[in-house]
Amino acid sequence: MAVQKHYAGTQLRELRGRLGLTQKLFAERLGVSLPYLNQMENNNRPVSAGVVLALAREFGFDVTELTSGEEIRLASDMREALADPVLSGSQPGVADLRMVAANAPSVARALLDLHAAYRRAQDRLASFDEALGRAGSTASPWEEVRDFFHYCDNYIDAIDRAAEGFARRAGAGG
Numbered sequence: 001m002a003v004q005k006h007y008a009g010t011q012l013r014e015l016r017g018r019l020g021l022t023q024k025l026f027a028e029r030l031g032v033s034l035p036y037l038n039q040m041e042n043n044n045r046p047v048s049a050g051v052v053l054a055l056a057r058e059f060g061f062d063v064t065e066l067t068s069g070e071e072i073r074l075a076s077d078m079r080e081a082l083a084d085p086v087l088s089g090s091q092p093g094v095a096d097l098r099m100v101a102a103n104a105p106s107v108a109r110a111l112l113d114l115h116a117a118y119r120r121a122q123d124r125l126a127s128f129d130e131a132l133g134r135a136g137s138t139a140s141p142w143e144e145v146r147d148f149f150h151y152c153d154n155y156i157d158a159i160d161r162a163a164e165g166f167a168r169r170a171g172a173g174g
Contacts, residue, residue, distance in 0.1 A: 005046035010105055011065060012041050019059065030054040043102055074101035074108040081115035 016026045027037040030051055039045040055061035075097040082091055092100075101108045139147065 007040075007043040007045075007102060008047045009041045009043040010102060012037070012047070015055070015059065015061060016041075029058045043099075070105065071098060071101040074105060074112075077112050078108055081112055084115065084118075086118070 012026075016023070019026070021029070023037055023041070024034055027034045030037065031054055032040075032051060036045065040047055040051065052063050056063055075094065078097050078100065079091070079094070081087075082097075
């Protein structure tokens with residue numbers, strides 16, 4: 001059975017940041033070279049079994065965090081959000097989505113939060129339209145006024161006559 005390689009750059013960087021260690025000190029504590037740690041943190045190299053053991057031994061790191069499946073969930077959720085008709089461009093591939101989820105999970109979560117906020121705003125707008133008794137395809141009030149004046153050629157006889165009378169009175173007195 002083939003052993004699955006696991007890339008955990010984000011988790012390594014986050015752990016190092018929580019511990020307040022430089023890459024050099026972190027690499028020393030893990031027993032690896034600085035370039036090797038850098039490659040693992042940038043997901044250019046999988047995490048070796050020795051590094052996993054050192055994480056548990058040196059820092060009490062729960063190795064199950066490395067296989068939480070969050071990357072897969074984030075990639076799946078991003079794919080669903082990006083399938084929204086409002087984003088009708090070309091869809092990124094699964095590999096690209098997994099790369100974002102693995103290397104920039106905070107960006108992935110921000111995208112998902114933004115999409116959720118958009119959906120909530122759309123739902124509120126639909127509720128507002130429903131409360132006003134308008135279907136989504138009906139004209140807004142200003143469109144109705146514009147259309148009214150367009151179809152009467154911007155001429156309303158009663159208003160025109162009243163304006164002419166006002167102009168005569170204003171001209172006679174002043």
